Amino acid sequence: MKILFEKEVHRMSAKNELLKMIDERYHKFSKGQKKLADFIREDYDKAAFLTAAKMGGEVGVSESTVVRFATALGYDGYPEFQKALGELVRMKLNSIQRMEVTYGRISQGEILTSVLHSDIEKIKLTMEAIDHEAFEMAVDTILKAKRIYVIGIRSCSPLASFLSFYLNLICENVTAVNTNSSSEIFEQLIRVSEDDVVIGISFPRYSMRTLKALEFASNRKATVITLTDSVHSPMTLYSSCNLIARSDMASIVDSLVAPLSVINALVVALCMKKQKEVITTLETLEQIWDEYQVYSKDELNMVDDRVELSGNEKE
Numbered sequence: 001m002k003i004l005f006e007k008e009v010h011r012m013s014a015k016n017e018l019l020k021m022i023d024e025r026y027h028k029f030s031k032g033q034k035k036l037a038d039f040i041r042e043d044y045d046k047a048a049f050l051t052a053a054k055m056g057g058e059v060g061v062s063e064s065t066v067v068r069f070a071t072a073l074g075y076d077g078y079p080e081f082q083k084a085l086g087e088l089v090r091m092k093l094n095s096i097q098r099m100e101v102t103y104g105r106i107s108q109g110e111i112l113t114s115v116l117h118s119d120i121e122k123i124k125l126t127m128e129a130i131d132h133e134a135f136e137m138a139v140d141t142i143l144k145a146k147r148i149y150v151i152g153i154r155s156c157s158p159l160a161s162f163l164s165f166y167l168n169l170i171c172e173n174v175t176a177v178n179t180n181s182s183s184e185i186f187e188q189l190i191r192v193s194e195d196d197v198v199i200g201i202s203f204p205r206y207s208m209r210t211l212k213a214l215e216f217a218s219n220r221k222a223t224v225i226t227l228t229d230s231v232h233s234p235m236t237l238y239s240s241c242n243l244i245a246r247s248d249m250a251s252i253v254d255s256l257v258a259p260l261s262v263i264n265a266l267v268v269a270l271c272m273k274k275q276k277e278v279i280t281t282l283e284t285l286e287q288i289w290d291e292y293q294v295y296s297k298d299e300l301n302m303v304d305d306r307v308e309l310s311g312n313e314k315e
Contacts, residue, residue: 033069126262155203156202202226
């Protein structure tokens with residue numbers, strides 16, 4: 001397993017030619033080109049999603065400066081340079097490689113303890129770093145929105161589903177965006193407007209479909225809130241409010257514990273702001289559940305004296 005990992009590290013370093021070229025030619029760059037070089041070295045996962053014009057805007061240089069920077073590195077033009085940036089992003093450990101790393105550092109008997117400690121650490125780091133003003137802004141924005149859209153794809157889908165479920169109990173006009181295809185996403189967002197909020201949830205490897213949906217919403221003046229792993233995430237390109245939660249884990253799965261904790265806090269904060277409405281909604285739901293026996297067949301009543309703890313029914 002160690003040999004496999006060493007081979008993968010070698011492969012990754014071989015693909016790292018772009019950063020190597022930037023380092024070698026840095027002293028020859030103009031002031032504007034050095035700004036671009038610094039930006040790419042620090043945030044290449046974000047840079048890979050940017051057009052030449054948008055990258056220039058991020059750094060504070062012209063679009064033509066970005067194009068000249070690409071040619072100075074030996075590329076035929078910006079599209080070829082952007083493709084190289086994409087390779088840098090794809091160079092990040094994929095699922096199989098992350099499994100190899102995990103197997104190399106954790107024994108079978110340590111898995112449970114190691115994963116639980118890792119999740120605890122993710123929550124601690126999130127709690128220390130999260131922007132409380134951004135959190136309060138997210139709460140206020142959601143409460144004022146006419147319509148609320150929630151989008152999360154692949155491993156982020158459970159987070160989006162969980163958030164949508166509870167938002168539907170608190171607010172009106174909540175849509176959990178179906179993400180089976182890009183066309184479906186845009187069809188569901190077709191009426192999004194400046195009175196609405198779109199909540200996008202995405203963690204590495206970032207979803208291009210989610211990013212495009214947020215761009216679509218932003219272009220239509222909707223307020224965009226993101227739940228992601230870093231302020232450098234490409235998801236922040238179109239958002240006005242970013243909730244940052246740690247999710248990295250050297251394993252086949254990403255840890256969604258910290259993001260889910262942030263969602264829990266968001267739901268509780270919204271409930272506190274709308275206590276009367278939430279209580280009324282829950283009382284109505286309890287009546288409906290009783291009337292239609294929603295839980296009668298699958299909810300165990302522990303005080304029912306006809307059922308013993310041993311599982312034997314009384315005669």
